[in-house]
Amino acid sequence: MHKISVSLSGHQTSISLEKEFCDVLQHIAKIRNISIASIIKNIDENRDPKSNLSSEIRIWILKQILKTSK
Numbered sequence: 001m002h003k004i005s006v007s008l009s010g011h012q013t014s015i016s017l018e019k020e021f022c023d024v025l026q027h028i029a030k031i032r033n034i035s036i037a038s039i040i041k042n043i044d045e046n047r048d049p050k051s052n053l054s055s056e057i058r059i060w061i062l063k064q065i066l067k068t069s070k
Helices: 019-032 036-045 053-068
Strands: 002-008 011-017
Touching: 002 019, 002 036, 011 019, 011 053, 019 036, 019 053, 036 053
Parallel strands: none
Antiparallel strands: 002 011
């Protein structure tokens, strides 16, 4: 597991993701020329507050991969 530290809504937080998800997240950020923190902030702002942020990030990554495979 890899930890990613970001500031969300003015609060520092850590998200734990498997290395493979971190690698893909880094790749997407690099291709889009945006920061990982920006991606996570966007996911956090658009998720159901009852859902788990790490899970939402994994789902978001999966959806991005599926979009590009069509």
